[in-house]
Amino acid sequence: xxxxxxxxxxxxxxxxxxxxxxxxxxxxxxxxxxxxxxxxxxxxxxxxxxxxxxxxxxxxxxxxxxxxxxxxxxxxxxxxxxxxxxxxxxxxxxxxxxxxxxxxxxxxxxxxxxxxxxxxxxxxxxxxxxxxxxxxxxxxxxxxxxxxxxxxxxxxxxxxxxxxxxxxxxxxxxxxxxxxxxxxxxxxxxxxxxxxxxxxxxxxxxxxxxxxxxxxxxxxxxxxxxxxxxxxxxxxxxxxxxxxxxxxxxxxxxxxxxxxxxxxxxxxxxxxxxxxxxxxxxxxxxxxxxxxxxxxxxxxxxxxxxxxxxxxxxxxxxxxxxxxxxxxxxxxxxxxxxxxxxxxxxxxxxxxxxxxxxxxxxxxx
Ligand SMILES: NC(=O)c1ccc[n+]([C@@H]2O[C@H](COP(=O)([O-])OP(=O)(O)OC[C@H]3O[C@@H](n4cnc5c(N)ncnc54)[C@H](OP(=O)(O)O)[C@@H]3O)[C@@H](O)[C@H]2O)c1
Numbered sequence: 001x002x003x004x005x006x007x008x009x010x011x012x013x014x015x016x017x018x019x020x021x022x023x024x025x026x027x028x029x030x031x032x033x034x035x036x037x038x039x040x041x042x043x044x045x046x047x048x049x050x051x052x053x054x055x056x057x058x059x060x061x062x063x064x065x066x067x068x069x070x071x072x073x074x075x076x077x078x079x080x081x082x083x084x085x086x087x088x089x090x091x092x093x094x095x096x097x098x099x100x101x102x103x104x105x106x107x108x109x110x111x112x113x114x115x116x117x118x119x120x121x122x123x124x125x126x127x128x129x130x131x132x133x134x135x136x137x138x139x140x141x142x143x144x145x146x147x148x149x150x151x152x153x154x155x156x157x158x159x160x161x162x163x164x165x166x167x168x169x170x171x172x173x174x175x176x177x178x179x180x181x182x183x184x185x186x187x188x189x190x191x192x193x194x195x196x197x198x199x200x201x202x203x204x205x206x207x208x209x210x211x212x213x214x215x216x217x218x219x220x221x222x223x224x225x226x227x228x229x230x231x232x233x234x235x236x237x238x239x240x241x242x243x244x245x246x247x248x249x250x251x252x253x254x255x256x257x258x259x260x261x262x263x264x265x266x267x268x269x270x271x272x273x274x275x276x277x278x279x280x281x282x283x284x285x286x287x288x289x290x291x292x293x294x295x296x297x298x299x300x301x302x303x304x305x306x307x308x309x310x311x312x313x314x315x316x317x318x319x320x321x322x323x324x325x326x327x328x329x330x331x332x333x334x335x336x337x338x339x340x341x342x343x344x345x346x347x348x349x350x351x352x353x354x355x356x357x358x359x360x361x362x363x364x365x
Contacts, residue, residue, distance in 0.1 A: 001360050006040030006049065006086060007096045008079065014121050014148075015098030016063035017348035023056050026352060033363035036355055039093055040086065046073030047082055051089040079106035087113065094358050096351055097122045104128050111137050111144055119354040121347055123149035127222045131234040138230070145354030150177060150223045151320045153350020154339030160230040163326055170231045171325045173290040174311075177223040179318030179341040180206045180214040181245060181286040186317050189283050194246075194270045195263040202256065206318065206342075210256045215245040217286070221301045224288040227322075231290070233297040243302035245286055277305045285312045311336055318342065 005022065009015035019041065026036040040049040041062045048054055048062055062073060076082055083106065086093050094117035095110055097103075107125040110118045118137075120126070126134060126149055138144050147157045156175070163170060176182055183206055187197040198215075201207045207214050221240045228235050244251075246266060253259040277283060282305040289300045306313045311323045311334070320341030329335040340346050356362060 001034045002053075003034060003036045003355065003359055004039040004051075004053070004091055004093045005036055005096060005355060006042070006082070006093050007038065007098060008042045008082070009096075009098035009122075010041035010059075010063050011043040011065050012098055013344050014347050014351070015096070017344040018096060018098060018351045019059055019063040021345075021348045021352060022355075023059060026355075027056075031365060033365055034359050034361060036352075036359075039091070040082070041073070042076070042079075042082060043073070044099075046075050047085075048073045049082075049085055049089075051091045079103055080109060083109055083113070083116075086116070092116065094119060094355060096120070096355075097125075098351070100124060102128050104133070107137055108133070111140075117143040117145075117358045119145040119148075119351055119358070121148035121153075121351060123222050123226060126226050126229075127237060131229055131236065134229045142358055145357055146226070147354050148347050148350050149226050151322065151337070151339055152342050152347045153353065154320070154341075155337045156227060156322045157230055159322075159324065159335065159337065160227055163324070163328075164230070164232050168326045168328045169292075170290070171292055171327075171331075173227060173231070173322065173324050175224075175227075175288050175320065175322035176285055176312055176315055177220050177288055177320050177322075177341060178214060178286060179320060180208075180211075181220070182315060182320070182341070183318050184245075185284050185286060186315075188270055188274050189278075191271060191274060193264070193267040195260055195267055198263055199260050202260070210254075210259065212251050212253075212256075212259055216248075216251055217242050217244045217301050220286060220288050224290065224299055224301060228290050228297055228299055233290075233292075235297055235299060239297075239299055241298070241300040241302075243300075245303055280305075281308050282306060283308045283313045285315065287312060 007015050007019055010019050029035050037053040038059050092115040097120040099122050102124045104125045110116050147153045150156045184197050198211050221242050285306050287304045291298050315321050321338040324335040325331050
């Protein structure tokens with residue numbers, strides 16, 4: 001059986017990488033007994049859709065925006081309009097959300113429709129909602145995949161889904177979920193200045209367009225919330241005790257350059273903190289933590305001194321890591337996953353792994 005896929009955000013970094021990988025690797029009916037076919041692609045302005053599948057070249061041209069500013073497609077209003085177009089065609093389709101839209105309505109509508117599925121790299125709909133809505137969206141892994149919302153799709157979401165399903169109680173979870181802040185922490189350990197490291201991270205493309213959006217800890221908090229909810233805890237953003245990487249007073253500066261410049265005021269303080277930590281065999285890491293006591297979860301995100309040779313202290317550069325302690329995995333032998341926390345090819349591949357999970361009658365040839 002063919003799997004029809006509609007990539008939303010196909011002109012973006014992740015979406016276009018996913019389009020190319022699917023075309024290069026998943027459309028071969030000899031290799032794949034049930035191949036994936038691209039039936040639709042959309043950008044912010046336009047879309048292409050064919051119930052019989054789009055041609056390889058038109059997908060590539062669209063993803064690379066070769067056909068002019070409207071990418072050669074039809075104009076559309078919002079994602080619910082696209083959903084109507086697909087529903088009218090009467091075929092099964094899995095949508096891939098590779099945007100950064102706050103579009104919970106679209107996710108809800110897809111998850112409630114018969115024969116449609118969702119694979120999302122976009123974490124925002126999963127945190128913009130109540131726990132009940134989250135449960136409604138995600139209760140069926142065979143039609144809603146969101147592994148790429150955390151650790152670029154490495155085993156964190158799927159691990160917690162499985163532990164929950166086999167009734168293995170989570171005692172704690174700790175992790176470093178920001179490649180950008182991992183890079184900054186590793187560089188700080190070399191006794192470099194924070195302000196210079198932030199400029200370098202931005203130049204290397206590791207930060208968001210405004211580095212404030214990494215340093216405020218919101219992205220890490222969202223990932224922790226998704227994992228806690230996946231583990232079955234009824235929590236919301238307000239339950240995360242968030243300490244930003246740097247004091248909030250710096251976040252008012254709208255110009256990224258002036259923002260990086262203002263961080264010079266913090267250089268000496270960070271150097272002192274790093275040196276003091278070193279004397280005790282510690283390093284700084286931006287840690288997301290879920291602790292469960294008496295069945296009640298507590299969530300925190302903060303900059304911490306951790307043992308240099310410990311699971312999080314030994315992390316290097318942009319890598320992410322999660323350590324889970326549960327009934328079956330006690331503190332002396334936790335379940336640990338370390339993997340790149342970002343990267344277009346890795347994320348695109350993990351989108352395809354979520355697509356595999358929605359294949360009916362999947363066969364490995
Ligand atoms: N980068 C990573 O390594 C990574 C890893 C895991 C998850 N993610 C997540 O993946 C998502 C995409 O990231 P990205 O770096 O690929 O972003 P990006 O390059 O900015 O791409 C965003 C895409 O969304 C489209 N878009 C914007 N507004 C839209 C609208 N109103 N309706 C429909 N489409 C719209 C854009 O279309 P236009 O071309 O027309 O603007 C573009 O195709 C984000 O949620 C991100 O957090 C990224």
